[in-house]
Amino acid sequence: MRAVSESQIQHSCLQWFRLQYPALSPLLFAVPNGGKRDSRSGARMKYEGVISGVADLILLIPKKGFASLCIEMKTPKGEQSESQRKWQGAAERANNKYVVCRSLVEFMNEVNSYLR
Template identity: 40%
Template sequence: MSVTAAAQRLLQDARSQDSRADRLGASRAEQTWDEETHHIRLIDWADEHIPDLPPLALLFHVPNGGKREQRVSRTGKRYSPEAARLLRMGTRTGYPDLGLDHPSHGRAGLRLELKSLTGELRPDQRAWIVHLRHAGYHADAAWGWRDARQLLLEYFLPAPPATRWTPRSKRPLDDHPLPPLGHK
């Protein structure tokens, strides 16, 4: 079975499961999940379906954000040694949470910012999405693991996935500022 056919079949199954979850009220419980729980659920689902859709094995998480252990310095300021170390190693604030380095139908790869159902995009996250779209990636934001799963499966179809987030400005992509590439 081709990647496109497998993605179409899984997308159909996912839509059916989502409809059933809505009827049973399961999606209501997901309203209280934090972003981390949505990430874990998406990765668990992807891992279960690698035999059906092998490129899912290429899905990865970028450990940019998250809550890190805090310490208090001698001057009384709070800081995170792990966050400072990651920044020195090249972590960029706002870079999307998930990546899939598998070209599909003319798109270089997928970059996905996964938010909780109540989450909001920050300006640096929006800037990265615009920049990555300009670079040939399908880059977008998804709210909740179900939306992310749908976007992920639609990525493998010939028509590009429906955009979940679009810039407010109608300016061409070239006119948008690049994301902050320095350390924060």
């Protein structure tokens, strides 16, 4: 049996969110930081402001004293990189909630808890 990829988990989470919270769906978006790119594309993205380590998903809704919910998606065995841990610290110091989700169930629990 093939392991589920981070991309597949994230896609399931986005589908669920759009069905569960249709009015809020434009405010949950992916940050296209990951993936393999050629050097030219990577240089252009850096030039345009891409920052290493930014969370995979951002829910741009202030709740419970937080400015937003930043969600890093990982597989069950995935680990945060050093740049992701550094960005997490910066995001939390700026009053954002930051979570790591490894499954649809974790994502659902975090989002429901944040929004309710």
